[in-house]
Amino acid sequence: MTVFDRLEAIFPPDRVITDPVRLRTYECDGLTYHRATPMVVVLPETAEEVAATVRVCAEFGVPFVARGSGTGLSGGALPRSDGVLIVTSRMRRILSVDLDRRQAVVEPGVTNLAITEAVRDRGYYYAPDPSSQQICSIGGNVAENSGGAHCLKYGFTVNHVQALEIVTPDGDVIEISEDDFGYDLLGAFVGSEGTLGIATKITVRLMRAPEAVTTLLAAFEGIEAGGQAVTSIIAAGIVPAAIEMMDALAIEAAEAAVACGYPADAGAVLIVELDGPASEVEAQLAEVIAICVATGSFEQRVAASADERAKIWKGRKSAFAAVGRISPAYIVQDGVVPRTCLGEVLAGIDALQEEFGIRVANVFHAGDGNLHPLVLFDDAAPGEGERAEVVSGRILDLCITHGGSITGEHGVGVDKARYMPRMFTDADLDTMQRVRCAFDPGGRSNPGKVFPTPRLCGEVPRVRKGSPGEIF
């Protein structure tokens, strides 16, 4: 009996993929420069099928990787060529909606936006909103602890998941909930990037749609003035639902892609969304406009309708992919800095552009200091890819030296594992490894992610008593 035989016994033929040409279409997620063709792909439709697959992996000592819609930007769903790729795209039922308890129970393959669409008519929504929300899966959101523009006010995925059914790396199906006593296993699992198991059922919090929503688009000469406005808004005690900033290059790309009609010649635009009771929103809007004007904004537009609001957001939300219009290739970076250091870090990025002759477009969640520099390069030009890679790494160094972090919401995945030692000490990393080993002593659940490569072949200090299956 081989792994293939066992999987073919669990799944009907059309849900086990072994054809090499088909397998290769799964070789990467949204991050395309790390590629590996999986040994086999399975498309489960139930938690039991996921568990059975994981048990086969345990029996044969084969690694497995879970994948939702394959939109991740840190290579978190990069397959293993010696492993099974478990794709949850067919587990897409919304199992229940309970508005009295303000929660919904969904399968992992349900898209983020589909949850909101299911309850929007009744005045509710699911708050975390990654830019890829129309396609990214909620299972992937749980793995990456995904954020989005509106997380400034409402928090990340971890603040909106109330319970999970997970398949552990041994193949057991267990439930963890925020109501559990003792250690916060739910908190540990959300954001674990697939290294602790696979979520098969997710209970999410539904929020009441705010009474009023207003979106302001403010144009500035340059990004420093925009950054100053952000600092002043927060300092004034206002917590907008979102504050987003885009620089001239990002605006150019978005304009080319979706004709969002942002003010011409803006060096930077700020999108400020306010929501809540109508009277509060109205008062805050006046205050925010005054701050923008005081910090040098030369044009302010308030969306008059839902359509206009959608148009403003369309420019922002399509910005990553839109950059494809102005550059043959690019790296989407994700780093965090304290809000007060925004100006300094952006100046540092400017200096890097000069030094390396590489263009960087800036799109970011300004309110919480989460930067998304897009490092542009031409993969056909010799050496440019490498230079872009260096610039991308240096940006993270800038974030770390300013007291920030190497990732805000895209995760560490395979892409940033090598930067982990720059941010964490050996003791930090060892501690994280121990948590991981408690769930997955065999190291089969999404190995090669999060932890820097040298650690993969090492062992966890002082717990190396023994089982041969333990590779950490």
Next chain:
Amino acid sequence: MDPELIKDCVHCGFCLPTCPTYVLWGEEMDSPRGRIHLMAQHNEGVAMSPEMAGHFDACLGCMACVTACPSGVQYDRLIEHTRPVVEREHTRAPRDRAVRALVFALFPYPRRLRLIKPFTRLNRRLQPFLERVHPTLGALAELTPPRSRTRPLPALVRARGRRRARVGLLTGCVQGAFFPDVNRATARVLALEGCDVVIPRGQGCCGALSLHSGYDARAFAKKTIATFEKAGVDTVVVNAAGCGSSMKDYADVLADDPDWHERALRLKVRDLAEYLVELGPVADRHPLPMTVAYHDACHLAHAQGVRAQPRELLGQIPDLKVREIPESAICCGSAGTYNLFQPEPARELGERKAARVEETGADLLVSANPGCTMQITTAMRRLGRPPIPVAHTAQVLDASLRGLGTVR
């Protein structure tokens, strides 16, 4: 398959939720992103295996992904360039080849299509038998609408009132053979809005069926261009979404031949709704007290970007309420010859669409493409629901302009 066009794809996945086959099966290789990956593999030298060909064949060519793509990937051109490669390099089973030959010998020829019409009632009864012979024949028998009386159209319909324009009208193959009333309504609406409508006799297929299936459409394109040049019109109004979209591609189809390329560029092609909005309304709109649901044909909404105009025209009619159909961007499964060659997914998509249409509670479905009309009607019948009547935008406008008080 042009590597430059393939490179535009950044693998973001925004196309996935609008792709009908991804919606059905949730598999990467049956999504636009996956198919582009397969094209890249083929460029690298991977042979056109039956599996690979199957994934290209399963693409409806609905172009919803083109609308959804933020990076501007021209998937429409990519798949149109891929289909001939499939035809060249993939050997189909003999019985599949036979039914394909039959379909392509029948549909692009209005006269041959009219010949089979008397048998349509028999078709229904023979359906189970034909289904066993070949699923394509079964689908064909199921889809053909009941007989309708064809009266020849005049070669010229004069403008009513002040003449504002002179246009040609494409009568189409399926439209002309199975929905002759749509052509009559189109001609009347154009005339009532002040157009001399030239309807050249002997016009053939525009080539849409061939173009969208990977066959050579150049002869059809040249013949159509020549027909309208001879008729002395420089604007052709088209009331079938699939035909309009392929005619707008003529310059690309004839790119290899400078003379024909030039002639293709000179021929202005407009969808009926697009043209009427450009022209602006002059005729009186009479009330139509009813609720309609407007269906976006893919070759209108995605391929031609005509979404607002039909809604605007319907919105001008007093007392007419227009409802939106949920999931309007997802194809109904008709997609040219798709429902003939891929009957299973087509049926599934058709039933999905029929259910969404039903949810709107409309009295009438408005569809501007004959293929969609047949597909959705058939799906409603198969589901055993009381069928919602279907009319073309032209028929609704015609009823309003002539003050009929109701459609039909």
